[in-house]
Amino acid sequence: MIWTVAVDAPLPPLSYEIPEAWNPERGQSVIVPLGSRRVHGLLLNPASDAHSTNSSATKFTIKRAVSPAADRPRLEEARLQWLEWLAKYYIHSLGETAELSFPPLAKSGGRRKSKKSALINANSIQSAGNAPAFELNPAQREAARAISDAEGFHAHLLFGVTGSGKTEVYLECIQRQLALGRQALVLVPEIALTPQLIDRFAARLGERIAVIHSHLTPREKTDNWWRAQSAEADVLIGARSALFCPMPNLGLIIIDEEHEASFKQDESLRYHARDAAIVLAQKLKVPIVLGSATPSLETWHNALSGKYQRHDLPARATNASMPEIHVIDLRSQREKEKIAGRRDNDRPFWISKELQFALTDTLERGEQAALFLNRRGIAQSVFCPACGTKAECPNCAVSLTLHGRSHLVCHYCDYHETKKEICGECKEGEPQPLGLGTELLENDLRSLFPAARLARMDRDEIRSREDLEAAIRGVEQREVDVLIGTQMIAKGLDFPGLTLVGLVMADVAFNLPDFRASERAFQLLTQVAGRSGRHLEGRRGQVFIQTYNPTHAAIRFTLAHDYEGFAREELSFRSDLNYPPAQRLVALRFAGPDADETLSTASRVGSLARQLIEIAPFAGRGLDVLGPAASPLAKLRNQFRFQMFIKGQDAPALARTLSEAIDKNRKKLPPKVKIHIDVDAHHLL
Numbered sequence: 001m002i003w004t005v006a007v008d009a010p011l012p013p014l015s016y017e018i019p020e021a022w023n024p025e026r027g028q029s030v031i032v033p034l035g036s037r038r039v040h041g042l043l044l045n046p047a048s049d050a051h052s053t054n055s056s057a058t059k060f061t062i063k064r065a066v067s068p069a070a071d072r073p074r075l076e077e078a079r080l081q082w083l084e085w086l087a088k089y090y091i092h093s094l095g096e097t098a099e100l101s102f103p104p105l106a107k108s109g110g111r112r113k114s115k116k117s118a119l120i121n122a123n124s125i126q127s128a129g130n131a132p133a134f135e136l137n138p139a140q141r142e143a144a145r146a147i148s149d150a151e152g153f154h155a156h157l158l159f160g161v162t163g164s165g166k167t168e169v170y171l172e173c174i175q176r177q178l179a180l181g182r183q184a185l186v187l188v189p190e191i192a193l194t195p196q197l198i199d200r201f202a203a204r205l206g207e208r209i210a211v212i213h214s215h216l217t218p219r220e221k222t223d224n225w226w227r228a229q230s231a232e233a234d235v236l237i238g239a240r241s242a243l244f245c246p247m248p249n250l251g252l253i254i255i256d257e258e259h260e261a262s263f264k265q266d267e268s269l270r271y272h273a274r275d276a277a278i279v280l281a282q283k284l285k286v287p288i289v290l291g292s293a294t295p296s297l298e299t300w301h302n303a304l305s306g307k308y309q310r311h312d313l314p315a316r317a318t319n320a321s322m323p324e325i326h327v328i329d330l331r332s333q334r335e336k337e338k339i340a341g342r343r344d345n346d347r348p349f350w351i352s353k354e355l356q357f358a359l360t361d362t363l364e365r366g367e368q369a370a371l372f373l374n375r376r377g378i379a380q381s382v383f384c385p386a387c388g389t390k391a392e393c394p395n396c397a398v399s400l401t402l403h404g405r406s407h408l409v410c411h412y413c414d415y416h417e418t419k420k421e422i423c424g425e426c427k428e429g430e431p432q433p434l435g436l437g438t439e440l441l442e443n444d445l446r447s448l449f450p451a452a453r454l455a456r457m458d459r460d461e462i463r464s465r466e467d468l469e470a471a472i473r474g475v476e477q478r479e480v481d482v483l484i485g486t487q488m489i490a491k492g493l494d495f496p497g498l499t500l501v502g503l504v505m506a507d508v509a510f511n512l513p514d515f516r517a518s519e520r521a522f523q524l525l526t527q528v529a530g531r532s533g534r535h536l537e538g539r540r541g542q543v544f545i546q547t548y549n550p551t552h553a554a555i556r557f558t559l560a561h562d563y564e565g566f567a568r569e570e571l572s573f574r575s576d577l578n579y580p581p582a583q584r585l586v587a588l589r590f591a592g593p594d595a596d597e598t599l600s601t602a603s604r605v606g607s608l609a610r611q612l613i614e615i616a617p618f619a620g621r622g623l624d625v626l627g628p629a630a631s632p633l634a635k636l637r638n639q640f641r642f643q644m645f646i647k648g649q650d651a652p653a654l655a656r657t658l659s660e661a662i663d664k665n666r667k668k669l670p671p672k673v674k675i676h677i678d679v680d681a682h683h684l685l
């Protein structure tokens with residue numbers, strides 16, 4: 001029997017001979033020869049089927065499959081259709097897409113005695129099954145009821161301010177599904193997948209949970225995958241890739257912090273886990289809940305249009321009020337100081353008087369503070385005051401960041417060098433640090449508050465999962481008075497003692513050449529602010545936002561706790577400029593070792609795209625091709641980068657046709673120039 005098989009390679013499905021004795025079925029995995037290799041393949045259709053493609057032309061070369069892939073369960077039809085949709089929509093090989101459905105290693109031999117995941121804290125298991133110490137409030141109850149009552153596919157937006165008890169609503173909905181004998185999948189951003197969160201789920205749902213994220217060993221991943229796949233676990237909590245685990249009785253999908261950019265994968269299959277999850281829920285005919293205090297504008301747009309059903313949790317669930325937010329205008333700080341002559345000698349340049357006083361106050365009360373700055377190191381760059389030369393990475397078009405006293409590092413590649421005493425360019429000036437980073441904050445705070453216990457959380461300090469967990473535990477157990485960190489501390493963390501949050505320089509987030517910069521800044525500010533005073537009663541948590549741009553929309557609306565106002569204003573900009581969610585956006589990226597060759601390749605693909613727009617079925621569809629232009633990060637790791645955008649409702653379809661045209665002409669294009677198509681692109685740098 002000849003079957004079309006989706007092979008694990010960047011190729012379209014191929015034909016293979018499959019012995020009848022294997023009882024071949026659609027969705028079954030096999031091992032097939034491919035060149036000199038053996039790869040996994042997924043049976044799609046018998047070649048006689050109307051669905052089969054190009055098989056007759058290749059009849060002579062049809063090879064025989066090697067064996068069934070005995071350790072891989074057959075994928076059910078709905079999943080298979082979902083994988084087919086993903087491969088087509090994101091323009092990726094179906095075989096490679098399907099490969100994501102399986103664990104990295106073979107199933108471990110023998111029955112394991114302990115089913116419990118090693119990731120789950122034994123203490124939380126003991127309290128498992130316990131109801132929470134409180135009852136759901138009316139808003140939570142109503143949301144959980146509405147979500148659970150609707151059978152079949154429904155997309156829900158759980159729009160709840162930070163600390164409004166969204167997690168409790170998830171837990172309630174999950175418990176109702178478990179009671180019906182179904183499984184649930186909870187996707188959270190990788191960075192939020194902390195022991196805190198897992199313990200919280202384990203404490204309520206017991207040990208029948210599995211966890212999948214990228215920091216597990218391949219063995220741990222494999223074991224957790226099997227526990228979910230065999231329904232030994234009822235609940236799977238994971239980062240975006242957990243979506244691919246073929247759970248047999250999936251009855252509910254939850255995407256927590258659905259707005260998070262990390263749900264978008266930027267290599268290989270460039271999918272967005274939230275969007276992919278919506279389609280999966282549709283195929284499986286199950287409900288899906290998207291939760292956020294700051295929904296992505298795509299999701300908000302769908303909620304406004306009625307495509308998603310919205311449930312609001314307008315207040316914090318504890319008796320705590322929303323934090324009080326103060327905006328500190330760094331420009332007028334500077335002005336005041338100029339007029340006053342000098343600033344206080346012992347106050348570092350990056351901290352305002354207001355924030356310093358608040359910090360002193362917080363420490364005197366024995367409470368905790370967090371300072372947020374989305375920049376690592378001592379200084380963001382080093383420049384020569386005599387000739388103006390900036391220390392740049394030789395491989396990337398970015399400046400080198402100063403770490404420690406003299407260590408210059410590129411944050412994009414491995415390059416590092418020692419800071420020179422005298423400028424290499426003019427041989428005169430002494431290079432000076434410019435800007436600031438978390439390491440500098442820590443050093444300065446050490447002299448400012450010598451008695452305070454400090455901890456820093458950024459990618460320099462936190463290199464492993466263990467580091468992250470230890471750091472979180474340190475703050476929880478009050479071994480830390482001031483936490484300093486990058487976006488690592490922005491999300492999800494719930495520290496009862498934390499009553500002051502300072503955003504040292506909010507502007508870092510605004511000034512990026514990306515149409516989502518403002519949306520991301522608003523989300524970040526709101527999320528960071530939401531860490532403050534989550535459990536205070538009778539007094540509000542404090543937030544200080546230091547900025548050079550106090551009238552920026554992201555700040556104005558954060559200050560007013562007004563997501564809806566922000567969304568209204570931002571959606572109207574997007575619509576005026578034809579950006580998502582008003583229109584679809586596809587990015588084409590070109591990278592190569594030679595700038596001219598890369599640009600000319602991009603230009604050729606650009607004219608191809610413009611030609612395609614003129615002909616049916618795209619003619620008159622309002623599609624637009626922009627560029628090519630140099631990417632904001634014009635050179636990374638010695639690769640010159642250019643990008644081009646297709647805008648319009650039909651952009652994904654045009655991209656598909658364009659991709660076929662590129663494949664056909666691939667031999668005429670320089671082999672060293674890599675071309676990537678990113679449908680619904682998110683990262684535009």
Ligand code: ADP
Nearest residue numbers: 134135136137162163164165166167168317318
């Ligand atoms: P979110 O996920 O919306 O940020 P959480 O679910 O983490 O909010 O809840 C915030 C805090 O409020 C948690 O400490 C939680 O235990 C508590 N909480 C949630 N629901 C209630 C409730 N109904 N009554 C009292 N406390 C609650």
Ligand code: ZN
Nearest residue numbers: 393396410413
């Ligand atoms: Zn570099």
